Amino acid sequence: MTLEEFFSIVDSIEPNENGCKIWPKGTNNHGYAQFYINGTKPRRPFGGHRVVLERKLRRKLNKNMFSCHKCDVRNCVNEDHLWEAYQHENNIDRHEKGRTKMNWGKGNKHPMFGITGKSHNRFGKSPGINQKFGAAFSNFIRHVQYWGA
Numbered sequence: 444m445t446l447e448e449f450f451s452i453v454d455s456i457e458p459n460e461n462g463c464k465i466w467p468k469g470t471n472n473h474g475y476a477q478f479y480i481n482g483t484k485p486r487r488p489f490g491g492h493r494v495v496l497e498r499k500l501r502r503k504l505n506k507n508m509f510s511c512h513k514c515d516v517r518n519c520v521n522e523d524h525l526w527e528a529y530q531h532e533n534n535i536d537r538h539e540k541g542r543t544k545m546n547w548g549k550g551n552k553h554p555m556f557g558i559t560g561k562s563h564n565r566f567g568k569s570p571g572i573n574q575k576f577g578a579a580f581s582n583f584i585r586h587v588q589y590w591g592a
Contacts, residue, residue: 446494449478453495453520463519466491474517491518496525509533515540 456464466476476491496510497503499522504510511533514524528536537543 444478445481449480449491449494450498453491456520458521461514461516462521463514463516463524464521465516466518466520470518476518476520491520492525495520495522496527498522499525500527511536515542 452468453464453466456467458464469477471477471488471490477488478491479486479488490510492512493504493510504527507529509528509530509532511526511528512519512524513526514521516524534543
């Protein structure tokens, strides 16, 4: 598909009752609108909501910027529902809307509380590590690697 064909489809979509323009074609495995532009080398998918926001802003988004949805509908391509944000702004928006999946809490309420590199050296190969610390083993190892133990 060409970029012109993509925008022709986007512009022809009738908004639903919430004002969302639902992308009728392919989505990625997270549910976001996705399409391919003919002739791009290497062939790669483009995020529909990101390309629509770039048209609205009349510039490219920096790689560290996100195209966020006010409506929280991942395959919505209505430019009025899209806004540009840094990752931390996207995280705050997600948390304020109650969509944070791992809201573990802070301090001693966090499942990684009390685990240190020394704990890993002592308990890292113990089959009861999940019961002892209340943390998923993969997260435990990831954090231990971060600490450099």
